[in-house]
Amino acid sequence: MSKYIIQPRENGLESVAGFFCDAVNVGMRPNTDQGDVAFIRSEVPCDIAAVFTTNRFQAAPIKHFQRYGDDFQTDFVLINAKNANAMTGQKGIEDIDTILSTLQNKLPVTNPVMSSTGVIGYRLPVDKIVTAFDRLDFNACNSDKAARAIMTTDSFKKELAYRVKLPDGSHFNIAAICKGAGMINPAMATMLCFIVTDADIPKADMKSLLHEGTEHSFNRISVDGDTSTNDTVMLLANKQSGVYNKEAFSKVLNTMMFELAMMILRDGEGANKVVAFEVKGAKSNEEARIAATALSNSLLVKTALFGEDPNWGRIASTIGASGVTCDDTTLTIHYDDLLIYSNEYRELDTAREEEAYKIMKQERFTVTCDLGLGEGNYTTYGCDLSYEYVKINAEYRT
Secondary structure: OOOOEEEEEEEOOHHHHOOOEEEEEEOOOOOOOOEEEEEEOOOOOOEEEEEEEEOOOOOHHHHHHOOOOOOEEEEEEEEEOOOOOOHHHHHHHHHHHHHHHHHHHHOOOOOOOEEEHOOOOOOOOHHHHHHHHHHHOOOOOHHHHHHOOOOOOOOOOOOEEEEEEOOOOOOOEEEEEEEEEOOOOOOOOOOOOEEOOOOOOOOHHHHHHHHHHHHHHHHEEOOOOOOOOOEEEEEEEOOOOOOOOHHHHHHHHHHHHHHHHHHHHHOOOOOOOOOEEEEEOOOHHHHHHHHHHHHHHHHHHHHHHHHHOHHHHHHOOOOOOOOOOOOOOEEEEOOOOOOEEOOOOOEEEEEEEHHHHHHHOOEEEEEEEOOOOOOEEEEEEEEOOHHHHHHHOOOOOO
């Protein structure tokens, strides 16, 4: 019998007691049926852990968050879409202070934080955003509205929830909303993710497990190889259940974050395919990571995926260009279980090429590259690059 049972739940953030969420439209998004300002609130202060972008130009909300120090608690996260509040200097941070001070005059909140997504280089429309505080229902719990409000070029909302039952009959809950479809690069990835739980998890475990989960999910995906200024993953724990099991929590957190990462790839701007790039047999895990990351980022590989062209030359040349130790006599390349390249089979015969075409027409498959030189291994995940991606990003500000 399993030590614990993980059960999917409906309704996202609504599945975790003690948390509230809602969203309204204040005029930043032209579609007034969809919110552009959302919040997540806890009825008690939460421990919080966060992972942020590796981009050196971190946005104002991240800099504002970091002013609190390492061990603060919060009970309120404010999120806006359409404006990243990035590259806005000290004024961008001061705008956050103004917005959150206005909030605190309306509602007694502890150390509120803010997160933003959208266009870089413009200050927040403070006058618009603060009007949300007279319209938001701070006692509501509408995960659907909050998940949709944080979307930018996303084509669908991203939310998940789970209940974990332990052998003694006790349980805890965990849920998340997430956004991301473009500017996705495995360097923390480019997205916003807000995870809430009622598990009685120690702060030290929050930090370590969030970093571990990020490494195996958001850090391994690529839509276009670009890293945003606003990447944020937050984990908030109100500990209301009084229940915790580290093994079970690690498992459900990793499962949730990986599934959210795959949702981002499936929603990659104009994408039609999700492909795993497994590199093994490398001299080290680090060399495997470098090669796998190069494959998931390569524009030539991505366009071959879109064209469903089993051109293994693009795979091989990308590995060679990545700078890792490699040898064309020991390299093998497989698409799923089909051998595409080896020292013995350097050219695709008609039969294998036909099988390769069939594999590449699938929505999901795996490209496995065995360098044949060591024990290092690493897997990244990417998608194809289509005409639609160019159209979306050429018109992003319009």
